[in-house]
Amino acid sequence: MNVNVTTEAEVCAREPIHLSGAIQPHGFLISCSWPDWTVRHVSANVAELLDLPPRALLGTSLREHVDGSFLEAIADALRFIEPGLAAQRVATVNLGRDGALCDVSTHLHQGLVHIEIEPQTTADGSTGLTANAMIGRIAGQDPAPGFFQQVASLVRELTDYDRVMVYRFRADDAGEVIAEARSDEVEPYLGLRYPASDIPAQARHLYLLNRLRVIPDAQYAPVPIEPALHVGGAPLDLTHHALRSVSPVHVEYLRNMGVGASMSISIVSGGRLWGLIACHHRTPRPVPPGMRATADLFGMYVSMRVAGHEQATTMALFDQSQQLGDVLRESTLKGQSLADVLPIYLRVVARLLDADGVLMILGSRQASIGPVPGGESLSELCAWGAARAGAVAMTHRREDWRSQSHPADGLAGVLAMAFGRDGDGLYCFRKEQIEEVTWAGTPHKATVPTDDGTRIAPRRSFAAWRETVRGQSVQWSDSDRRIAERLYDILIDLHRRSTVNADEQQTLRQRQNVREESERLSRLAAMLGDMQHLDEAQTRYLAEQIAELELHMRSITHRGDREDNSGDR
Incomplete structure (x- = not known):
């Protein structure tokens, strides 16, 4: 047995959750080569649908086992489906010896047509709430706390889950519940924070590719796929399968939370996973395809509003940074050096990047506004910036760039735009923000040994666990980075021109x-x-x-x- 010492994030991130080799039992999977419809993979429960065991289907044409209209509906849909995209609902048909009404989804991946079939439940659980009605209630509102509270309330009204949360990812990939609608019978999670390892990198990636994920019964037993391996001996890639069996660690996590069913709706902004609308129910709860479609459409609208608001805010700051660049460029063209003109606009830089202090270092010239480091910390800063010259570097942790644990200036975060190996450049600072963080249980997970190394053991308690965080500032955001990169491009160009002009003049x-x-x-x-x-x-x-x-x-x-x-x- 080989027990490796790794971080929680590394242990979580290396689990190949898209290669689970199984589906959830509330549906069936048939994967065929295209266009001959030869069956290459089936879920082990397929006999419940077609009254034939997997071995009787594999290698045969699906035409021999289903009605031609069923395949025609899929073929028509495939003309408009790009390979490698999430499964799309394409038909509702009667299948099997009992003629059960089933919803059919399909997608193309690894050269196969994947057909996912879900029998409809006897009661659809519809609340009558439509996506248009839901959108109408939040239309025109900016994505502020009240907006997200309404989002949670509307999704709970649609689905009748015990709890619906809006969960936002932070810059460090930890998450925080920023809005919640719940039954009085479940404890509140509003304001609780969850470590990044709760939703590791590969899971966040899958949430980007598949906007909606449902687990109707957290106590389910996975149904294996036969054969388990694809052509070439690799496991069948289930990235885009709606029925994909989820990580056993996640299932254990849900059980420890007392969750019997869950649904997650992705909120995407700027190509990144901004957050989730997370739904929990204490008992198993199927979500009919019609309800899922409404939730999916509503989630897309929420994503659009969040992305639009973030883009508008960032573009306004981009415009201001461009205006600053134009002023600096015009001044240098008139013969002023960058070292002469930049100090005049340090307050503008502070406002653009929400900085408490700004420091310019150009050769023997220094200028600053607000609190900035001095003495040994200044030397450490220049060394830290010089080592990262050529790109914007930023950290919210004091220990990353200075050795003092209790500096008089109170600064913890730095965003560096260093021009060269001498440390010349522009530096922005944020003060330490002592924060009382309330975690949903202790954020430090235990690991348990396995034959392949170790795996995360989900925590069993989600009771509020408080921690005082010191030595950190408010985190720099992606928007901060993009604005700084725009400003850096302008400044480095002017710095080079100024240096060339000075050499020419000499x-x-x-x-x-x-x-x-x-x-x-x-x-x-x-x-x-x-x-x-x-x-x-x-x-x-x-x-x-x-x-x-x-x-x-x-x-x-x-x-x-x-x-x-x-x-x-």
Whole structure:
């Protein structure tokens, strides 16, 4: 047994949850090659639907076992489905010996047509609430706390789950419940924070690809897929399957929370997973396809509103950063150096990046507004920035860039726009934010040994666990990074131009000095023809002047050559 020492995030992130090799038991899977409909994979429970065991289906044409209209409906849909996208509901048909009414979804992946079939339940549980009605209740509202509270309430009204939460991901991938609608019989989770390992990276990626995920019964027994391996010996990729069996760690996690059924709706903004609308019920609860479609459409609208609001906010700041760049560029074109003009606009930079302090370092020139580090911390800052020159670097943790544990300036977060290895650049700072964090249970999970190493053991208690967090500032956001990158591009360009202009001006001054001294030497040389008219003292004085000029000329020429060679390097 090999027990590896790894972080919780690494242990979680390496679990191949898309290769579970099984589906949930409330549906069936048939995967066929296309376009001959040869059956390549089936779920082990397929006999319950078609009254044939898996071995009787594998290798045969699906045409032999289902009505032609069923395949025609799928074929028609496939003309509009791009490979590698999430499963799409395409038909409602009668299947099996009993003619059960089933909802059919399909998608293309790994060269196969994957057909997912879910028998309809006897009671659809419909509340009569439509997506249009739900959207109408929040239309025109900015995505603020009241907006998200209504989102949670509307989804609970639609689904009648015991609890519906709006869960937002932070910059460090931890999550926080920012809105909640619940039954009086369940405890509140509003304001609780969850560690990033609760929803690891590969799970967040799947939530991006599949907007809606349902687990009707958290006590389910997975149904294996036969055969388990695809062509070439690799497991069948279930990334886009709505019926994919979820991680056993996640199932255990839900059971420990007392959850009997769950549904998650993704909130996506700017191509990233912004958050989830997370629904929990204490007992098993099927969600009919019609209700899922309503929830999915509503989730897309919420995503659109969040993305639109974030984009508008970021674009307004982008415009301001561009205006600042235009002012700086115009000033430098008029002959002012960047070191002269940038200090005038440090408060604008602070406002753009919501910084408490801003420091400019350009050679021997420094300028600042608000609290900035000094002494040893300044040296550490320059070293930290220089090591990351060429791109925007940012951290909200004090320990990442300075050794002082209780600095007088109170600064913890830094965003660096370093120009070179000397540490020159622009630095923005945020003060330490001592924060009382309430976690849903202790955020530090235990690991248990397995034959392959270790796996996370989900925590059993979700009771509020409080922690005082020190040495950190408010985190820099993706928007902060994008604005800083826009500003950095402008500043680095002006810095290079300013450096080139300074070099050019120095070269011109040297050339002018050479011309002036050459002219003076020429005039003295012209006087040599009349030296016979001079007495001994005048001759000696003239000789000294000529020797001094020659030394000066050699000095100017040698210095210019040396700087030219330095420039070549």
